Every structure is written in structure tokens, then in C-alpha cells.
Amino acid sequence: MGHLIGKQYKLDHLIEVAKNIVHAVHKAPQITGKTEVEAEIIWGEDLEPIIEVMGPVANVMRYVKWDYETIKNCYEKGESPVIINIGAKVSRSNLNWNCGACGFDTCKEFNAYSKEYRGGGQLGGPTCNWKMLDYAIACDWACAAAWQYRVDNRIMGSVGFALMALGYLPDMDVKLGLALGPPRDMVYFNREEMHKSMSYELDKQDLINCVPTMFTCFPGGGMPMYKTKDDWWAPPEFMGIQYSPLVMEVMQQVLFEQVPEIVVKHAGKIEARYKERKIK
Amino acid sequence: MKKYVEDLDFRGEEFVGEWTPWSPQDIRRKKGVLESARVILNSVFTAPFAGGVPSIEAQIVYGQEELEAVARKVEEIAHTQESWKEAFLYEAVMVRDSDVILFIGNTRCHETPLDAGCGLCGGTLDCGYFYEKKTHRYGLVDITDRSSSRMINGPLCTARVGDLGYAVGSALWTAHTLMVDARPFASIGMAGQKLGYCHNSGMVVAVPLAAKAKNPYVDVNVDYHLINMDKVLDNTRKIYNTARIIRGFDYRKWIPKPKKTEEGGE
Numbered sequence: 001m002g003h004l005i006g007k008q009y010k011l012d013h014l015i016e017v018a019k020n021i022v023h024a025v026h027k028a029p030q031i032t033g034k035t036e037v038e039a040e041i042i043w044g045e046d047l048e049p050i051i052e053v054m055g056p057v058a059n060v061m062r063y064v065k066w067d068y069e070t071i072k073n074c075y076e077k078g079e080s081p082v083i084i085n086i087g088a089k090v091s092r093s094n095l096n097w098n099c100g101a102c103g104f105d106t107c108k109e110f111n112a113y114s115k116e117y118r119g120g121g122q123l124g125g126p127t128c129n130w131k132m133l134d135y136a137i138a139c140d141w142a143c144a145a146a147w148q149y150r151v152d153n154r155i156m157g158s159v160g161f162a163l164m165a166l167g168y169l170p171d172m173d174v175k176l177g178l179a180l181g182p183p184r185d186m187v188y189f190n191r192e193e194m195h196k197s198m199s200y201e202l203d204k205q206d207l208i209n210c211v212p213t214m215f216t217c218f219p220g221g222g223m224p225m226y227k228t229k230d231d232w233w234a235p236p237e238f239m240g241i242q243y244s245p246l247v248m249e250v251m252q253q254v255l256f257e258q259v260p261e262i263v264v265k266h267a268g269k270i271e272a273r274y275k276e277r278k279i280k
Numbered sequence: 281m282k283k284y285v286e287d288l289d290f291r292g293e294e295f296v297g298e299w300t301p302w303s304p305q306d307i308r309r310k311k312g313v314l315e316s317a318r319v320i321l322n323s324v325f326t327a328p329f330a331g332g333v334p335s336i337e338a339q340i341v342y343g344q345e346e347l348e349a350v351a352r353k354v355e356e357i358a359h360t361q362e363s364w365k366e367a368f369l370y371e372a373v374m375v376r377d378s379d380v381i382l383f384i385g386n387t388r389c390h391e392t393p394l395d396a397g398c399g400l401c402g403g404t405l406d407c408g409y410f411y412e413k414k415t416h417r418y419g420l421v422d423i424t425d426r427s428s429s430r431m432i433n434g435p436l437c438t439a440r441v442g443d444l445g446y447a448v449g450s451a452l453w454t455a456h457t458l459m460v461d462a463r464p465f466a467s468i469g470m471a472g473q474k475l476g477y478c479h480n481s482g483m484v485v486a487v488p489l490a491a492k493a494k495n496p497y498v499d500v501n502v503d504y505h506l507i508n509m510d511k512v513l514d515n516t517r518k519i520y521n522t523a524r525i526i527r528g529f530d531y532r533k534w535i536p537k538p539k540k541t542e543e544g545g546e
Contacts, residue, residue, distance in 0.1 A: 029452050029462075029463055099470070100429075101430075101434040101441075102434050103401075103434040113402075114403070120405065121402070121403050125400040125402055125404070126409070127400050127401065132400070132442055132445060133441060133448065136441070136442040136446050139442075140448075143328055157398070174400065
């Protein structure tokens with residue numbers, strides 16, 4: 001006999017589903033059979049550092065803003081998503097296949113290069129592409145498993161960046177986050193959580209920036225006007241290409257000032273957690 | 281409404297089996313796997329991709345001659361690299377034991393990268409690693425020179441390679457769901473790419489499929505390229521006929537019988 005009611009039991013069940021999904025991550029077939037994959041599960045208050053790191057990045061990257069606002073809003077209204085951190089060791093090749101996919105003639109040369117530049121990119125790198133395939137298959141199996149349980153989910157590079165910055169999965173060198181739930185339709189697609197957070201004008205400006213061909217007038221003159229308003233012909237508008245110190249500066253600030261400031265607050269605690277588990 | 285004759289006469293019998301190979305019943309069974317392959321392709325194309333960008337192409341290959349050509353290419357590649365040799369030779373056997381091969385490739389990883397500055401390819405804060413090693417003009421990669429001393433003409437956009445992995449993962453997931461045996465292979469993928477399958481792709485992975493009593497892709501013995509079902513059967517053909525002709529009798533007149541023992545038994 002029993003009577004489950006409220007939000008807590010739904011979260012508890014989502015965590016159980018996440019554990020099943022982690023099984024699928026580890027069961028996923030591999031091409032090489034030699035790629036180390038790890039997965040862990042976080043939810044509730046433990047999402048706070050991740051949300052915090054995504055905050056400044058969201059200001060300069062729209063796709064991060066989607067993920068940030070969705071996860072943050074769900075969490076703040078007491079419907080915490082559960083996130084599966086999935087990582088793999090991909091920056092060294094133990095294959096000796098010398099296939100050339102990485103851009104080097106031999107795995108040995110790649111490994112020497114990788115030793116020097118390991119972890120230099122926003123999402124890690126350099127990468128052995130065959131190991132990346134193994135890792136991606138594991139991530140895909142996580143998504144497919146979530147789908148089989150009818151849990152709304154999305155695999156996120158934005159969360160991966162936060163995991164990388166905060167030092168989650170310290171032994172892994174590529175990381176993505178699979179956000180799960182809360183249990184309802186269209187959490188991560190259509191993004192109901194973002195309703196009213198973007199104006200029509202901003203949405204339209206994004207389209208002009210990202211899909212300029214939609215707005216281009218007759219290009220025969222070589223310097224076409226752009227149709228950006230109803231009376232687009234008067235006065236005409238033109239697009240230009242230029243270096244933007246502002247954009248670059250903002251990006252630098254985010255990556256090298258704002259994010260590190262947040263990381264410093266949390267990294268010690270996260271690192272200690274891994275050390276504790278290793279001792280046990 | 282137009283009525284088709286075949287709709288009115290919806291009846292039939294289909295005998296299906298896996299013995300003997302390439303018999304009508306075996307080919308009917310293979311056709312089931314072919315239908316699965318087509319269903320699997322749905323999940324290949326609906327897999328999650330970075331930015332929702334279409335970048336996947338696939339090719340379904342089946343038939344005795346077609347599979348034999350792929351197997352021979354895998355064997356050729358096996359001998360080009362010591363670290364590949366044994367495993368790839370084993371995998372060539374698996375090609376011959378497959379019903380259908382699914383090749384899945386990414387059409388963008390070598391030409392139109394994600395350009396997101398993720399750094400996965402070379403550990404840099406931009407896409408410089410990829411472009412520095414490519415022939416390009418203002419970021420438009422010239423792929424017209426198809427020659428390459430390497431098996432795969434890298435570097436590749438690793439984010440796009442990740443997309444290929446998602447597609448392959450979905451193929452494997454659906455194959456498992458449909459109870460069709462499948463595994464992802466580098467060797468068969470590279471052989472397929474060299475044979476021109478998924479010809480717009482910079483990287484190709486093969487997912488061979490089979491629905492047989494024994495999964496062809498697991499539990500192999502040592503020297504599998506020398507000792508496998510085809511070879512065992514061929515050796516039986518080699519040995520048994522000779523075993524017959526080293527003795528002789530006219531079975532219509534006399535058949536040798538076991539000697540009777542004293543107890544009266546045979």
C-alpha cells in the first residue's frame with residue numbers, strides 16, 4: 001500500500017532512471033574496445049556551480065543561454081533536472097593505427113603533440129578521432145536510453161564546458177552533460193522555460209546576423225542592400241565585415257576572468273570530493 | 281478506389297532458413313535484415329547532431345559479390361599496417377559472414393567543419409589546427425586533391441566526427457532493439473570508403489548486420505582468418521571425397537558389416 005504524491009518521488013525516480021542510463025553508457029559498443037568512458041550523476045544543489053559557470057557564457061553565446069535558462073529555471077522552481085556527466089579519455093592514442101585522421105602520419109607524433117597541447121580547447125582536445133567515435137556512441141546510447149524511458153533529454157556541450165572548467169571527471173579529457181527531465185514534454189525542445197525571455201526584435205536580429213542570405217536584395221551591383229525593415233529601400237542599409245574588438249574582449253573576459261572567478265569558489269570542494277572517493 | 285490484384289490475392293508461404301548459404305530460404309532471411317537496415321537508417325538520421333546540422337550519408341550494401349569485394353579490401357588494408365593485420369583479417373571473415381553492411385559517413389568533417397572554436401581537434405582556442413593543415417581559401421576547404429598518403433585524409437573536424445559517432449550509436453541501438461546482431465568497425469568502414477561507398481564523406485564507419493544463430497562478430501577462435509566456418513566446410517569437402525575413394529564396394533551386391541561377437545551382439 002502506498003500513496004506517492006508531490007515532486008520528490010518524481011525526482012527520486014528520475015535519479016533511478018539516470019542510473020539505468022549510466023548502464024547503457026557503459027554497455028555501449030565501441031569500435032576500438034580501448035576507450036575509457038566514465039559517467040556520474042548530479043542533481044539538486046549540486047547543479048548550482050554548473051549553472052553559475054554557464055551564466056556568464058550564456059551572455060555571449062545564445063546556445064548556452066538556452067541551456068542555462070532552461071536548467072536554471074527548472075531548478076529554481078523546484079523541478080531539478082538530473083544531469084549525467086559523461087566523459088572519456090580521448091587525447092592519447094593507444095591504437096598505433098597511424099590512420100592519419102588526426103592530421104599526423106603516426107599515433108606517436110599525435111601523442112607527442114597532444115602531450116603538449118592537452119586540454120587547450122574550450123571542450124578539451126586534441127582528440128584521437130576513433131576514440132571520439134567510441135565516446136560519441138556512448139553519449140548516443142545515453143540519449144537513446146533516456147528516450148526509451150520517455151524522459152525528455154538533451155546532450156549539452158554547454159554543460160560539458162562547465163564540467164571541464166570546474167574539474168568534474170578529472171581523469172577524463174572530453175566531457176558532455178546529458179540533462180534529463182523534469183518529467184514533462186518539451187523541456188529541452190521548444191524550450192517553454194524560455195518563453196518571454198527573448199523579444200521579437202532580438203530574435204529577428206539573430207536571424208539577420210545568422211542567415212543574411214534571407215535578407216539580401218538583388219546582388220547584381222556587387223554591394224547589395226539588406227531588407228531589415230518594412231520600407232527597406234529608404235534609407236537603404238548595407239552589411240559590413242569587420243574585426244570586433246568588443247566581441248573579442250567580452251569573450252576574453254568571460255573565459256579568462258568571469259568563469260575562473262566562479263571556478264575558484266567551487267573547484268576545491270569538487271576536487272576534494274574525488275579525492276575522498278579515491279581513498280575509500 | 282483502385283483495387284490491386286495483389287491486395288485481393290493476399291496469400292502465400294515463405295520458407296526461411298539460414299542453411300544453405302545463398303539458397304532462396306537464406307536470401308529471404310537476408311531480405312528481413314535488409315528491411316531492418318532500412319529501419320535502422322531512420323535512427324541514423326534522427327540521431328542528435330551539433331547544431332542540428334545534416335551531415336550524414338549512408339549506404340546499404342548486400343550481395344555475395346559486393347560483400348566479397350569489401351572483405352578483400354579489408355584484407356588488403358590489413359597488410360598495410362602491422363598493428364591492423366591480425367584484427368582486420370579476422371574482421372574480413374566477419375564481412376563474409378554478414379547479411380547486410382551499413383556504411384555511415386560524415387560529409388562535413390573534412391570540408392565544412394563546425395567552426396565553433398571548440399578546440400577538440402587540436403586543443404587550441406580556435407579552429408586554427410584544422411585550417412592550418414588544410415588547403416583552403418578564407419576557410420573554404422579545397423578537397424579537389426583526392427590523393428592522400430594516409431588512410432584517412434586528416435585532420436578532421438572532431439565535433440563532426442562526434443556527430444558521426446551519434447549516428448553510428450543510434451544505428452547500433454536500433455539494431456539491438458530489432459534483435460539484429462551488429463558491431464561498429466573501423467576496418468570495414470575504411471575499406472568501404474576506399475571502394476567509394478559514402479563517397480562524399482571524410483570518415484566512414486561500417487555497421488555490418490546479421491541475423492543468424494551465431495553472432496558473426498563475437499566469440500572467434502585464434503587464426504580466425506584461417507579457421508572459420510567457410511574454411512571448415514571447404515576442408516570437409518576437401519577431405520571427405522578422398523576418404524570415400526580409398527576403399528570401394530558395389531553397394532548393390534555387398535556392404536561391409538560389423539563382425540558378430542560371441543555373445544551374439546554386433
